[in-house]
Amino acid sequence: MNFKKQIFGFMDMLRFKKLVPNRREALASGSDAPLPQEYRTNELAKKLHPGNMKVELVDIRSLTPDMKEFTFKRIDSRAFPFFRAGQYVSLQGKIGNSYVSRPYSIVSSPREALENKLVLAVEDAGFFSGYLNREAKVGERFIMTEPAGEFHYETLRDQKKIVCIAGGSGITPFLSMAKSMEEGDESYEMILFYGARDEAHLAYKKELDALAEKGLKVIYVLSDEERQGYEHGFVTAELLEKYVDISAVTFFLCGPAAMYAFVQKQLSSYGLPVKAIRKDATCCKNLEMENPRTFTLTVRIRDKVYTIDALENETLLAAMERSGIPAPNKCRAGGCGYCHSKWLSGEYRIAENRDGRREADRKFGCIHPCVTYPMSDMEIDVPPAE
Numbered sequence: 040m041n042f043k044k045q046i047f048g049f050m051d052m053l054r055f056k057k058l059v060p061n062r063r064e065a066l067a068s069g070s071d072a073p074l075p076q077e078y079r080t081n082e083l084a085k086k087l088h089p090g091n092m093k094v095e096l097v098d099i100r101s102l103t104p105d106m107k108e109f110t111f112k113r114i115d116s117r118a119f120p121f122f123r124a125g126q127y128v129s130l131q132g133k134i135g136n137s138y139v140s141r142p143y144s145i146v147s148s149p150r151e152a153l154e155n156k157l158v159l160a161v162e163d164a165g166f167f168s169g170y171l172n173r174e175a176k177v178g179e180r181f182i183m184t185e186p187a188g189e190f191h192y193e194t195l196r197d198q199k200k201i202v203c204i205a206g207g208s209g210i211t212p213f214l215s216m217a218k219s220m221e222e223g224d225e226s227y228e229m230i231l232f233y234g235a236r237d238e239a240h241l242a243y244k245k246e247l248d249a250l251a252e253k254g255l256k257v258i259y260v261l262s263d264e265e266r267q268g269y270e271h272g273f274v275t276a277e278l279l280e281k282y283v284d285i286s287a288v289t290f291f292l293c294g295p296a297a298m299y300a301f302v303q304k305q306l307s308s309y310g311l312p313v314k315a316i317r318k319d320a321t322c323c324k325n326l327e328m329e330n331p332r333t334f335t336l337t338v339r340i341r342d343k344v345y346t347i348d349a350l351e352n353e354t355l356l357a358a359m360e361r362s363g364i365p366a367p368n369k370c371r372a373g374g375c376g377y378c379h380s381k382w383l384s385g386e387y388r389i390a391e392n393r394d395g396r397r398e399a400d401r402k403f404g405c406i407h408p409c410v411t412y413p414m415s416d417m418e419i420d421v422p423p424a425e
């Protein structure tokens with residue numbers, strides 16, 4: 040035993056003695072070509088996460104009496120990043136002296152994005168969406184954030200069968216999800232309930248009918264019109280049961296808040312787990328309030344200080360944009376954390392069920408201006424927009 044140990048110790052010493060000459064030899068035999076400036080993994084990361092992109096509007100077409108489709112291309116001619124069907128981009132621009140931005144679900148499929156083509160569909164409602172519908176022209180340029188958002192299928196969390204319920208313009212993420220399924224990039228089986236007031240307000244009907252011929256199950260539900268081949272009324276539990284086993288699917292909802300409340304109530308007696316009903320986030324809007332007070336909002340961005348008016352019923356983000364201060368934002372719903380800012384003084388309230396801050400952020404006085412309303416004069420420290 041002892042003898043063996045001695046032998047091994049001796050061999051180790053020999054190896055140790057040769058360590059330096061061996062290393063020199065290896066260095067001398069190595070290539071003298073300079074190291075690459077970019078590795079493939081860095082190139083891929085840049086393609087998937089280009090940050091903000093400059094885009095040009097290349098086509099506009101009407102979908103319904105109050106909804107239009109907008110097609111964009113990147114000005115640098117690169118492909119849009121591949122994304123998960125169901126995600127959104129935030130479109131940003133300057134109208135007059137105000138900065139404006141809105142998140143919109145992507146209509147095109149992830150594969151179409153690789154052809155430098157990204158399609159959004161926008162309902163004529165609100166300031167920026169109204170501008171796009173009525174005034175935007177082909178050739179106009181905007182800033183677009185890279186795709187983001189959690190409203191997409193997740194194999195580990197969701198059932199193989201998914202039931203998508205769209206209300207009005209809420210059809211947009213589901214068109215992308217249906218195309219992605221048809222193109223073989225997603226593995227779910229999708230059933231779509233699409234509610235609108237009448238047939239004229241069904242956007243993308245032709246495209247959906249074409250997808251239905253390839254296997255997508257679509258049920259149109261008209262609330263104000265009775266037509267053969269269409270369901271009439273609203274998406275009730277009774278209607279859902281006619282087509283699916285409610286306890287064996289995951290629901291994806293996109294539409295107005297009233298639709299979320301209605302469907303949630305319809306499903307309340309089934310004892311479904313929280314993860315079985317997924318809702319796309321909606322932007323935080325102005326509060327309905329008679330005679331809102333006006334406060335002074337002091338905004339610090341690096342070494343600049345702005346003093347502006349902020350209405351009691353508008354978010355701090357909306358107040359900054361209205362005054363021409365470019366503040367970072369993406370989801371405008373309290374979830375992405377992109378507008379994360381430091382509270383310095385003053386009182387505020389956060390929109391109901393929109394406080395997406397981490398515990399540490401709450402403790403150390405950070406806020407999300409996209410869902411925060413002033414209740415007194417305030418001072419905040421905001422990171423610069425990209």
Ligand code: FES
Pocket residue numbers: 367368369370371372373374375376377378379395407408409410
């Ligand atoms: S913009 Fe997403 S949390 Fe404020």
